[in-house]
Amino acid sequence: MTPAESVQPVQPVLLTSCLTRAFRTKGGPVEAVRGIDLSVGRGEILGFLGPNGAGKTTTLRMLTTLLTPTAGSATVAGHDLTEDPAGVRRKIGYVAQSGGVDPNVPVREELVTQARFYRIPKAEAAARAEELAARLGLSALLDRKCASLSGGQRRRLDIAMGLTHRPEILFLDEPTTGLDPGSRAELWDLIRTLNDELHTTVFLTTHYLDEAEALAGRLVIVDRGKVAAEGTSEALKAEYGGGPGATLQETFIAITGHGSAAGRGTGAPVAV
Amino acid sequence: MSHLITDTGVVFGRYTRQMLGSRVALLFGLLQPLLFLVLFGPLLEDVPLGGSGDSWQTLVPGLLVQLGLFSSAFAGFGILMEKNTGVIERMRVTPVSRLALLLGRILCDVLQLLAQALVLVVTGMAFGLRAPVAGVLLGFLFVGVLAMSLASLSYALAMHVSTPQEFAPVVNAVNLPAMLLSGILLPMALAPAWLDAVSHFVPFRYLVDAVRAAFVGDYGSGSVAVGALVAVVMASVSMALGTHFFRKAGA
Numbered sequence: 001m002t003p004a005e006s007v008q009p010v011q012p013v014l015l016t017s018c019l020t021r022a023f024r025t026k027g028g029p030v031e032a033v034r035g036i037d038l039s040v041g042r043g044e045i046l047g048f049l050g051p052n053g054a055g056k057t058t059t060l061r062m063l064t065t066l067l068t069p070t071a072g073s074a075t076v077a078g079h080d081l082t083e084d085p086a087g088v089r090r091k092i093g094y095v096a097q098s099g100g101v102d103p104n105v106p107v108r109e110e111l112v113t114q115a116r117f118y119r120i121p122k123a124e125a126a127a128r129a130e131e132l133a134a135r136l137g138l139s140a141l142l143d144r145k146c147a148s149l150s151g152g153q154r155r156r157l158d159i160a161m162g163l164t165h166r167p168e169i170l171f172l173d174e175p176t177t178g179l180d181p182g183s184r185a186e187l188w189d190l191i192r193t194l195n196d197e198l199h200t201t202v203f204l205t206t207h208y209l210d211e212a213e214a215l216a217g218r219l220v221i222v223d224r225g226k227v228a229a230e231g232t233s234e235a236l237k238a239e240y241g242g243g244p245g246a247t248l249q250e251t252f253i254a255i256t257g258h259g260s261a262a263g264r265g266t267g268a269p270v271a272v
Numbered sequence: 273m274s275h276l277i278t279d280t281g282v283v284f285g286r287y288t289r290q291m292l293g294s295r296v297a298l299l300f301g302l303l304q305p306l307l308f309l310v311l312f313g314p315l316l317e318d319v320p321l322g323g324s325g326d327s328w329q330t331l332v333p334g335l336l337v338q339l340g341l342f343s344s345a346f347a348g349f350g351i352l353m354e355k356n357t358g359v360i361e362r363m364r365v366t367p368v369s370r371l372a373l374l375l376g377r378i379l380c381d382v383l384q385l386l387a388q389a390l391v392l393v394v395t396g397m398a399f400g401l402r403a404p405v406a407g408v409l410l411g412f413l414f415v416g417v418l419a420m421s422l423a424s425l426s427y428a429l430a431m432h433v434s435t436p437q438e439f440a441p442v443v444n445a446v447n448l449p450a451m452l453l454s455g456i457l458l459p460m461a462l463a464p465a466w467l468d469a470v471s472h473f474v475p476f477r478y479l480v481d482a483v484r485a486a487f488v489g490d491y492g493s494g495s496v497a498v499g500a501l502v503a504v505v506m507a508s509v510s511m512a513l514g515t516h517f518f519r520k521a522g523a
Contacts, residue, residue: 064365089367100362102354105290116282117366119275161362 018072034225047216093162103147118165152183283376322461325488333483344422348430424514
């Protein structure tokens, strides 16, 4: 799962330079992201990891146009993030951790309206909804309300929503959090298939190291608002973990110096 | 521009289908003015109200404005729920026009209000309301513009707060005094001088006066013209504010 050619992305589809976001708080400005440089190659699955509060979500929100960077720049799918956010929106799909479907609305309605938001004509939007539902195993559920879906089905619908316009990059924010092992395995297969068959670049954040290792060709580990390390999991283990026999968990702790900001020194289970 | 129109249509369609799917909620919004009409209206039949026209021509216009005031001011509640489910954020990542996200919702609110207004007027007629058709239509126009203004402000507020607990007190703090001071239930002609003076600072008062004038067919009087002016100013200011806040929060 770690193809050597993805180590050096040749054709970046996402490039950031010193991307920074500061928040004003009562105690003065806080820099959540302090100059992140990233390069994601076309067709890559990138695992974006870091302890809680490291700046993962803030970075993701900037790259998906939800938050304006306070400094630095980024090009996403050929469009400048600050100059042309509308251009970026046309080319990316984003699946938030909380999903984003209305529980009272039928599945088909959500899929068709989502396609219409991307200005896909009516007839085509309806066809896309059918096609996506078939690909993601949701065909039998099209006329049910979103509220009636199981956790795994809901997650597949969330991903379908992010794919209606065939985006170049799909951003997945902790896609398997809260899923049972069976649904997790299904979702992993789905993400691999999307990447293989549609050549969609996947930018994935996760708290599960096994997930990152199983899916991502390359890992970027952020800590305290900066990139702390990046490379394949093998390379990271060799460099930071003390050898190829090291686990990714040992490596991760060696890089960030702690499991999570909250669990530091408490002996709590490591949640990345 | 063509994107704005298509996008607004898509947003309008989404919320209209949701609205039609919850007809109970539609009736619920109508409940309060209908109760006033049925249980309070008959009390006024023989009371001198100081205006032209009979008591129904005084009360029904007031109830129409009340309907507009309450249903539109709480329009933002929907956004609070959509924020919780992540729907707002999901829409913000699509290229859909930010203005269309606001306009589509507002148009749906206006449509809902007009349907409710029609039920209210027809019920009023059963109780003895008589008014010229043109006057009633003019009244609907006023209430529609009022609804646009208030819904726009309500959505702007909802984009800024995160819980119903923050949202509802603000709306109530504005709505109740506005309702009492605009002479919705009883005309301000009955008020002592000081109360009448205060009520002149409440823009809704002019709308109530205008709709009452329209319901007695008195289109040429100053009331309709002043009401129209107030409605246009109110709509322009609220829409400008609403769009600004909606864009800012939804950048």
